[in-house]
C-alpha cells in the first residue's frame with residue numbers, strides 16, 4: 001500500500017517533501033531521509049529546502065514581471081523572517097534585495113557580500129552606531145521612522161559628509177484583518193510618521209529643506225499574514241495622494257514607493273496558498289486607478305515590495321524528537337518534544353496555528369488527539385494545542401511544517417537550552433547553515 005501526502009499537507013510542506021520510494025512509509029526532503037538527518041545532526045533540527053526558496057522567489061519575480069508593466073519593481077526579502085549568510089547569498093543570486101532592521105542583519109548581509117545598493121534599512125529605533133554602519137557600508141536606502149531618527153541621521157550624514165538615500169515611513173492609518181500584534185499601519189501603530197497629523201508631509205518638507213538626505217520615496221506597511229489585497233491598495237493610494245500633494249507644493253516626486261510586505265501563507269485552518277500574482281495584479285490595478293483619479297503625469301515610481309514569510313515559511317520544517325507522552329486526568333494527552341517555545345514562540349505569542357506529522361510509519365491512521373508541548377518550564381509552552389496524529393510514542397520524530405519564518409529569528413535561550421542546528425538542503429548537498437549551539441557557547445557569555 002503506497003502512502004501519499006494529502007493536498008492539505010502539501011500546501012504546508014516544502015516543494016521537495018516526498019514519501020521515500022525505497023521505504024514507502026517515511027518522509028524525505030530533497031531526497032534526504034529525515035530520519036537520517038535527525039540522527040546525524042540531532043534534534044530539534046530546522047531544515048530549509050533550497051528548491052522551495054528558489055521557487056518562491058521565482059513566483060514573485062514572475063508575478064510582478066507579468067502584472068507590473070507600469071514601472072520597475074524591486075522585490076526585497078524581509079530578512080527578519082530568517083537570515084543567514086548562506087540564505088543571503090541565495091537571495092542575492094535570485095535577484096532580490098534585502099530588508100534589514102538591525103546592525104546584526106546588516107552585518108550578516110555584509111558577510112555574504114550582499115549588494116548593498118539592494119538593501120533597505122528599516123526599524124523604529126536605529127541607533128547612531130547602526131546608522132553609521134549603514135552609511136559606511138553604503139546601504140541603498142534607510143527608511144526613516146520618526147523625528148528623532150531623522151535628526152540623528154541628518155547629523156551623522158553631515159559629519160560623514162554623505163547624502164544617503166532615504167524613504168519616509170508613513171503610518172497610513174490602514175486597518176488589517178490580522179492578529180493585533182501583527183498590525184502595523186493602524187492609527188495607533190508604533191511605526192512611521194503619522195499621515196493624518198501632517199507629520200509625514202512635514203518630514204518630507206524637512207528633508208527637502210535641509211538637503212542633507214537624498215529623499216528617494218515613501219514607504220508604508222500595514223501588517224503581516226494578510227490574505228486580502230485591500231490594505232496594500234489603501235497604503236499605495238495614500239502614499240500616492242501624499243506624493244501628489246507634495247509634488248504640487250515642492251516639485252518633489254518619489255522615485256520609489258513601497259506598500260511593504262506581509263503577504264500570508266497557507267495555515268492549517270486556511271490551507272489554500274495565497275498567490276503573489278493576486279497581489280501583483282491588485283497593485284497594478286491600484287496604480288493605474290490612481291494615475292487616472294489623481295491625474296498623475298510624472299514617471300511612475302519604482303514599486304518596492306517586501307515579502308518575508310511568503311518566501312521562507314514553507315521552505316522550513318522543524319524536526320523534534322518526542323521525549324515523553326503523558327495522559328492527564330483532565331483528558332489531554334501530551335507529547336513532549338525536545339524543543340518548544342524557545343525555538344518557536346509564535347503559538348504562545350500570537351496563537352499561531354501549526355500542524356504536525358510523523359516522519360515514519362506514515363501508513364498509520366491519525367486517530368489520537370494530542371497536545372504537542374515543549375520542554376520549557378511554562379504551561380503556555382504549547383506548539384500545537386490539539387492535533388490528531390497516529391498513536392505516537394517516546395523516541396519518534398515529529399515534523400512541524402511552515403517553521404521557516406519567524407521561529408529561529410525570535411528564538412531564545414530560555415531555560416538555558418542551546419539553540420537548534422539549521423540545515424539548507426538540495427538534491428546534491430546538505431549545508432549546515434547554523435551549527436547547533438553548545439553548552440560552551442552558552443557559558444562563554446558569562447564574565448566570571
Ligand SMILES: Cc1ncc(COP(=O)(O)O)c(C=O)c1O
Nearest residue numbers: 078221224261262306307308309
Ligand atoms: C516593514 C516591513 N516589511 C516587510 C515585512 C515582512 O512581512 P512578512 O514577513 O509578513 O512578509 C515586515 C514584517 O511585518 C515589515 O515590518
Ligand SMILES: N[C@@H](CCCC[NH3+])C(=O)O
Nearest residue numbers: 080182184224346405406
Ligand atoms: N514576528 C511576527 C511578525 C512580525 C513581522 C515584522 N513586522 C510573526 O512571527 O509572525
